[in-house]
Amino acid sequence: MKDRIYQFMKQQGMSQKQFASELCVAEATLSSIFTGRTRPTNALISAIHERFPEVSIPWLMFGEGDMFVGETVKETSAPAPLSSPQGDMFASSSPSAQVLDTAIPPTSTPSPAPILRETIKYIDKPQRKITEIRVFFDDGTYETFSAN
Numbered sequence: 001m002k003d004r005i006y007q008f009m010k011q012q013g014m015s016q017k018q019f020a021s022e023l024c025v026a027e028a029t030l031s032s033i034f035t036g037r038t039r040p041t042n043a044l045i046s047a048i049h050e051r052f053p054e055v056s057i058p059w060l061m062f063g064e065g066d067m068f069v070g071e072t073v074k075e076t077s078a079p080a081p082l083s084s085p086q087g088d089m090f091a092s093s094s095p096s097a098q099v100l101d102t103a104i105p106p107t108s109t110p111s112p113a114p115i116l117r118e119t120i121k122y123i124d125k126p127q128r129k130i131t132e133i134r135v136f137f138d139d140g141t142y143e144t145f146s147a148n
Contacts, residue, residue, distance in 0.1 A: 001040050002033050004060055005048070008067065012052070023047040 009019045016034070020027040025047060032038045049057055058064040133145040 006034055008055060022051050
């Protein structure tokens with residue numbers, strides 16, 4: 001995840017100091033993440049998403065999909081027609097030109113748009129439970145309380 005955060009920061013053309021300022025986090029926080037001393041927190045991911053809503057959270061957290069939201073939809077141009085309305089392309093009177101001009105009927109129905117599905121993954125963690133509490137006293141003794 002730290003590599004993707006770094007990649008996004010560089011893609012935005014920001015230095016570590018600028019990126020930290022944009023996210024309202026300490027520069028040392030980013031430094032410790034990029035060096036591997038600490039892991040990115042959910043608060044950092046939320047800060048990135050709030051400041052840059054165009055970044056894809058599944059890509060940022062898990063490396064799934066594209067860096068930006070909506071990047072998977074790409075428009076393609078329609079194929080050029082075989083004959084022009086003026087008729088210059090097949091101006092010859094040869095039979096092959098006439099056959100070619102009439103052999104491909106025009107399409108009356110557009111091709112269906114691709115169906116895009118968004119996958120959301122939830123990471124379920126079991127709720128943590130307290131199993132033991134230790135109280136240390138100033139005289140060097142302690143008392144243990146266990147949940148049975």
